[in-house]
Amino acid sequence: MTEMKKFNILVVDDEQEFREMTVKQLLHRGMEAEGAEDGKIGLEMVEEGNFDVVLLDVKMPVMDGIKALRKMKQAKPLVEVVLLTGHASVDSGIEGMKLGAFDYLMKPMEFDEVLEKLCDAFEKRRIHLDKIEMAQMKKHMSLPS
Amino acid sequence: MAFFPLNLKEFFFCEKPEPLSGEELQTIFQNRYQLFRRLLTANNNALQAMAELERMYYGSSSYRMAEINSKITAIQINVYKMVNSLLEMAEGKYTRLETILDQISHNLELILNQKPERQQGPFIMPLSEISFEDRELVGEKMARLGEVGRLGLPIPTGFVFTASATRKFLHAELIDEINRQLQIIDPENLEGLYAGCHTMQELVRDTTVPSSLMEEIYASFDRFFKKDQKIATRSSALGEDSAGVSFAGLYATVLDVDREGLAAGIREVIASKYCPRAIAYRRRRGYRHVDIEMCVGCVAMVNAAVSGVLYTRNPNATQEEKGEEMRCNAVEGIGRGVVEGTRDADLYILRHEPFSVMERRLTGEHPLLGEAQLEELAAAGRKLEKHFATPQDVEWSFDHDGHLFILQSRPLQMQEHHEVVETGNNHPVAPLYQGGITASDGACCGRIVRVDKPEQAKAFPADAILYVEYPLPEWAPLLNRAAGIFSSGGNEAGHLATVAREFGIPALFGCGDVCQKVEKMRATVEEFTLDSTARCIYPGRDEIALRRQHVIPSPMTSSPVQLILSRALQLITPLNLNDPDSIRFKSTFCETLHDITRFCHEKSVMVMFNFGGNYHFPQAAAKRLTADVPLEWWVINLADGLREGLDKKTKTVSIEDVVSVPMLAIWRGIAAFPWAGPPPVSMRGLGSIIFQSTMRPELSPDVAAAKLNSRNFFLISKYFCNLGVRLGYHYAMIEAWLSELRTESYLTFRFKGGAADMHRKSVRARLLADILERWDFSVELRGDALLARIKKMPIDFLEERLMILGYLSLHARQLDMVMDRAETVEKYRQKFLREIDEMLAREKNKPGNK
Numbered sequence: 001m002t003e004m005k006k007f008n009i010l011v012v013d014d015e016q017e018f019r020e021m022t023v024k025q026l027l028h029r030g031m032e033a034e035g036a037e038d039g040k041i042g043l044e045m046v047e048e049g050n051f052d053v054v055l056l057d058v059k060m061p062v063m064d065g066i067k068a069l070r071k072m073k074q075a076k077p078l079v080e081v082v083l084l085t086g087h088a089s090v091d092s093g094i095e096g097m098k099l100g101a102f103d104y105l106m107k108p109m110e111f112d113e114v115l116e117k118l119c120d121a122f123e124k125r126r127i128h129l130d131k132i133e134m135a136q137m138k139k140h141m142s143l144p145s
Numbered sequence: 146m147a148f149f150p151l152n153l154k155e156f157f158f159c160e161k162p163e164p165l166s167g168e169e170l171q172t173i174f175q176n177r178y179q180l181f182r183r184l185l186t187a188n189n190n191a192l193q194a195m196a197e198l199e200r201m202y203y204g205s206s207s208y209r210m211a212e213i214n215s216k217i218t219a220i221q222i223n224v225y226k227m228v229n230s231l232l233e234m235a236e237g238k239y240t241r242l243e244t245i246l247d248q249i250s251h252n253l254e255l256i257l258n259q260k261p262e263r264q265q266g267p268f269i270m271p272l273s274e275i276s277f278e279d280r281e282l283v284g285e286k287m288a289r290l291g292e293v294g295r296l297g298l299p300i301p302t303g304f305v306f307t308a309s310a311t312r313k314f315l316h317a318e319l320i321d322e323i324n325r326q327l328q329i330i331d332p333e334n335l336e337g338l339y340a341g342c343h344t345m346q347e348l349v350r351d352t353t354v355p356s357s358l359m360e361e362i363y364a365s366f367d368r369f370f371k372k373d374q375k376i377a378t379r380s381s382a383l384g385e386d387s388a389g390v391s392f393a394g395l396y397a398t399v400l401d402v403d404r405e406g407l408a409a410g411i412r413e414v415i416a417s418k419y420c421p422r423a424i425a426y427r428r429r430r431g432y433r434h435v436d437i438e439m440c441v442g443c444v445a446m447v448n449a450a451v452s453g454v455l456y457t458r459n460p461n462a463t464q465e466e467k468g469e470e471m472r473c474n475a476v477e478g479i480g481r482g483v484v485e486g487t488r489d490a491d492l493y494i495l496r497h498e499p500f501s502v503m504e505r506r507l508t509g510e511h512p513l514l515g516e517a518q519l520e521e522l523a524a525a526g527r528k529l530e531k532h533f534a535t536p537q538d539v540e541w542s543f544d545h546d547g548h549l550f551i552l553q554s555r556p557l558q559m560q561e562h563h564e565v566v567e568t569g570n571n572h573p574v575a576p577l578y579q580g581g582i583t584a585s586d587g588a589c590c591g592r593i594v595r596v597d598k599p600e601q602a603k604a605f606p607a608d609a610i611l612y613v614e615y616p617l618p619e620w621a622p623l624l625n626r627a628a629g630i631f632s633s634g635g636n637e638a639g640h641l642a643t644v645a646r647e648f649g650i651p652a653l654f655g656c657g658d659v660c661q662k663v664e665k666m667r668a669t670v671e672e673f674t675l676d677s678t679a680r681c682i683y684p685g686r687d688e689i690a691l692r693r694q695h696v697i698p699s700p701m702t703s704s705p706v707q708l709i710l711s712r713a714l715q716l717i718t719p720l721n722l723n724d725p726d727s728i729r730f731k732s733t734f735c736e737t738l739h740d741i742t743r744f745c746h747e748k749s750v751m752v753m754f755n756f757g758g759n760y761h762f763p764q765a766a767a768k769r770l771t772a773d774v775p776l777e778w779w780v781i782n783l784a785d786g787l788r789e790g791l792d793k794k795t796k797t798v799s800i801e802d803v804v805s806v807p808m809l810a811i812w813r814g815i816a817a818f819p820w821a822g823p824p825p826v827s828m829r830g831l832g833s834i835i836f837q838s839t840m841r842p843e844l845s846p847d848v849a850a851a852k853l854n855s856r857n858f859f860l861i862s863k864y865f866c867n868l869g870v871r872l873g874y875h876y877a878m879i880e881a882w883l884s885e886l887r888t889e890s891y892l893t894f895r896f897k898g899g900a901a902d903m904h905r906k907s908v909r910a911r912l913l914a915d916i917l918e919r920w921d922f923s924v925e926l927r928g929d930a931l932l933a934r935i936k937k938m939p940i941d942f943l944e945e946r947l948m949i950l951g952y953l954s955l956h957a958r959q960l961d962m963v964m965d966r967a968e969t970v971e972k973y974r975q976k977f978l979r980e981i982d983e984m985l986a987r988e989k990n991k992p993g994n995k
Contacts, residue, residue, distance in 0.1 A: 106218070
């Protein structure tokens with residue numbers, strides 16, 4: 001197993017078995033992970049918490065994944081979201097990507113695939129944050145003392 | 146149009162932009178490179194999902210809407226990623242692609258979500274007023290029964306709870322909840338299927354029938370029946386009228402329902418739409434749940450003395466016998482035992498015309514049916530067959546006063562006949578068992594697995610032979626997976642026999658003590674052969690009997706789901722943008738998702754290729770590879786594919802300058818053996834090629850001459866390589882990404898085209914596929930197009946495979962021309978295998994290698 005950098009993941013899915021199993025496996029790999037059973041709770045946790053990547057099911061009661069994604073991106077533009085679907089309508093695929101989802105995963109999938117995608121998403125977020133930091137440093141340095 | 150924004154910019158701002166610094170260029174290039182890799186990955190994924198979708202469509206297995214949706218979503222997302230990456234790479238060009246993709250997606254959505262159009266009608270209709278025309282209102286079974294009555298044949302009195310009534314009963318929230326349950330069910334997981342079905346059926350059973358509906362039901366009951374009359378509630382489903390689809394015995398029939406039990410009887414039938422066997426059957430035959438609606442026939446119980454099933458033809462008869470006989474199964478009392486396969490029945494074989502009883506196989510001492518009754522039945526059968534213009538499967542009863550009632554008449558599931566082979570008495574091997582009744586003919590081989598309870602059904606392995614004591618309809622879900630079925634009891638007229646014939650799997654029923662015989666042998670024999678045509682079971686694999694095995698037609702043919710996929714595929718897979726040199730190779734001519742991928746791929750390669758030129762960035766400009774190997778090879782260094790310290794302005798490189806691991810591996814394969822030049826072509830082969838050229842203008846000698854000299858590009862970085870070999874009539878592409886992270890590593894090889902006819906091109910593709918499969922590639926083959934892949938393997942493993950691909954892409958060229966003789970194919974297969982072995986052995990023995 002490769003060395004993983006520790007990051008915070010939120011798993012939002014109404015399928016209890018999948019959610020709990022994924023959280024457990026992520027914790028086992030040394031990551032911070034929490035679960036939420038619908039889009040609304042997931043959104044609240046994103047707004048309040050400090051998550052790097054969200055694994056978000058598209059088809060859920062209360063608030064579906066696409067709506068939750070839209071609101072999550074409004075609240076925290078830099079949070080990376082990987083959408084998850086078993087039987088979504090075809091349109092929601094592209095809709096999700098247009099709303100800024102990092103990528104899609106199709107159920108059923110192996111845990112390694114999930115992990116790989118989460119790491120890629122985290123990598124993107126890290127690069128993004130680095131760039132912002134760099135830009136701020138440059139700005140700071142070019143300011144007259 | 147695509148160039149408009151750029152031109153406009155140039156027009157208004159003629160001033161040249163400031164030249165970029167080396168560092169800035171490097172950053173831009175790195176960014177492009179990332180996008181390019183993202184695009185290539187998405188391209189691979191999209192093409193793979195397209196291939197999978199096509200395999201589903203052309204394959205012989207069933208697929209579900211959920212699988213179609215998920216594949217199409219995968220394709221769309223990857224095409225979206227490609228468009229997105231290309232747009233970013235191409236700085237404002239090709240924006241039209243977004244609109245085209247949106248349009249195609251929108252049209253796909255319409256196709257995938259199309260619902261059947263339904264008629265609205267009265268909630269209750271009397272059977273006496275129904276004809277076949279009303280099947281959209283009352284379902285197939287009751288519409289036919291109404292039609293039987295109109296022919297003047299006796300049918301029981303009754304009325305129908307119509308599809309409109311069922312729609313009123315199944316209110317929106319209930320349907321939502323059922324749909325949610327349906328979506329989480331995986332029909333392959335039998336345990337989940339049984340549990341989910343139970344939940345859905347309970348939901349229906351617990352729902353109150355609206356009082357206004359109940360009032361109409363009671364009023365109809367009182368109109369047609371006496372207060373203490375017992376009736377049967379029978380299923381009559383809508384949307385089952387496709388040819389060759391029986392839907393036999395899937396749904397519930399409730400007998401002896403009284404006035405008080407009406408609501409429960411109706412609910413039970415509606416709930417049976419969600420029983421496991423119906424769900425498994427719909428999945429297998431390509432029906433969505435929304436395609437089927439349930440109506441309920443409420444018909445008087447016949448006080449039956451004798452009942453049974455009449456086949457107006459023998460469904461398993463040979464061509465010669467077909468016109469001759471009717472087959473009539475009969476039991477005492479009601480006919481349930483016949484259709485459920487739980488009772489042994491009298492069998493009467495009747496001659497069509499002039500009527501005669503050809504044979505009686507009785508279960509008791511006396512026949513249940515007299516000659517006059519058989520003649521009356523035969524006359525009714527002939528009338529029905531003539532009216533419906535196809536052989537019929539007729540359920541009937543005689544009451545205690547000797548009156549005949551027709552309870553159902555539907556098309557008889559006939560079976561294609563097989564080649565006559567030597568079996569039975571003439572067979573050289575003695576069968577373990579001989580006897581029983583052929584319910585569906587054919588032959589199969591496999592382990593025998595006995596199932597007695599539904600719990601055991603869950604563990605039934607695919608392609609085993611199913612043994613059951615009685616052929617009950619509830620075993621129907623297992624016929625999805627079984628190679629064949631045999632039973633101790635039962636007869637040819639049961640529902641399960643109909644389903645077996647429909648699925649084309651061999652079925653032998655009524656085999657009595659067969660089970661003990663099999664049990665005795667099981668310790669020493671693992672596999673058995675079931676030959677239901679010759680009514681034999683053999684120990685082991687019996688090749689003679691297995692000649693009866695037949696190609697099972699796709700169970701999805703003409704189904705709603707297949708139709709949807711067929712229409713969706715039209716927007717996905719056809720490739721209209723074939724030739725990048727054509728003036729029609731433009732974004733505006735993209736009509737399918739495949740076109741978009743082709744366009745994006747080609748343009749992205751161009752962007753990478755032109756990067757050096759456009760930005761005066763010599764590191765990225767194409768450099769010619771100087772080497773003692775035929776053909777022209779060029780290298781485009783995407784990042785760190787060439788050694789450090791190389792003169793950046795150099796126009797040529799040698800192989801020693803290359804540090805790209807995958808490219809070096811491919812090159813070792815290319816350079817391993819000198820290419821012998823094109824193989825000698827016979828006059829026949831040459832004639833065909835000239836003929837092909839006249840048929841396909843792009844293959845004309847002039848065009849070919851120009852393209853034979855075309856350049857072959859290696860796009861490289863340290864661990865990435867994409868090689869496109871375009872040689873005259875052939876196109877080969879190798880792409881590899883070697884990574885320490887195994888999950889990232891992949892290797893793909895595509896090969897397509899050729900100048901010879903389709904047959905020879907396909908033979909060559911098959912030859913390549915055979916060789917690659919030997920070397921652990923997973924290979925997909927369609928016609929002359931080959932796609933081979935390996936994923937997630939260690940670097941040294943992939944390097945070896947890249948050498949093989951390098952070798953093959955050079956040496957398999959133009960072979961298609963000589964692929965018309967089996968011995969030539971074999972000669973080349975041997976040569977390739979020998980040389981590959983030699984090449985890999987040499988590599989291992991090199992100093993420094995183990």
